[in-house]
Amino acid sequence: MVSQLKVPLNEQKRFGDKALTTQLGQHCSNSLKALLSDLKGVEKAIKQLITDDPTLKALFELVTSIPGVGQVVATELILASDEFKAINDPKKLACHAGVAPFEHSSGSSVRGKTRVNHHARKSLKTLLHMAAMSALQIPGELQEYYQRKVAQGKNKMLVINALRNKLIHRVYAVVKRGKKYDKNHTLTLV
Numbered sequence: 765m766v767s768q769l770k771v772p773l774n775e776q777k778r779f780g781d782k783a784l785t786t787q788l789g790q791h792c793s794n795s796l797k798a799l800l801s802d803l804k805g806v807e808k809a810i811k812q813l814i815t816d817d818p819t820l821k822a823l824f825e826l827v828t829s830i831p832g833v834g835q836v837v838a839t840e841l842i843l844a845s846d847e848f849k850a851i852n853d854p855k856k857l858a859c860h861a862g863v864a865p866f867e868h869s870s871g872s873s874v875r876g877k878t879r880v881n882h883h884a885r886k887s888l889k890t891l892l893h894m895a896a897m898s899a900l901q902i903p904g905e906l907q908e909y910y911q912r913k914v915a916q917g918k919n920k921m922l923v924i925n926a927l928r929n930k931l932i933h934r935v936y937a938v939v940k941r942g943k944k945y946d947k948n949h950t951l952t953l954v
Contacts, residue, residue: 810839823847829944830934832899832906837891841935844888854936861888863928889928896927904947906930 814820820842827838844860845851851860858864862884899906906927913923938945 814839819847823939826938826942826944827935830931830938831902831904831945831947832895832931833935834895834898837895840888840891841932844885848936848939854933857936858929858932860885861892861928861932862886863889863892863925863932865925892928892931893924895931896924899927899931900924 814824823842824835824838827833827841828835833841841857842848845857851857855864896906900910901907909930910923910927913926914920934945
């Protein structure tokens, strides 16, 4: 809602009449201030809720320990999965978020490339995209994976989708282990 008010104001500044821009700015400024104030209040309430609930606090700390996953993404993942109880499998959450590729087929014929489900939770998919883009900026496995796959000629969006999927799997691994993300963690065979 905030961007719906800010964007027309910024566009009007570049192309419109200065008197009209000033008038439009005066009309929208009170609404913008009220929305921003309400947003701060909601964010504060969410942080307080997380701090007061030991389970939420622990989950939040685990999930935000993963590079690229911030407070907003962690909150949405915890909400979408009902604290990882309703959706307890990373593959199911990947389907729910629309980042799991499926073969496009009918009967015995396979038609073209794999595709993701377009009936997904778009807000979660968008947040995971932003998390993947953030993770790409941090030197490490995900950045190396992206660079390696792009160098092999893979489509960049396909690789970013794979990164979204990897982030979901890392979140579930961290929650299942009950330990913060460790980039040097090695698997031990039992």
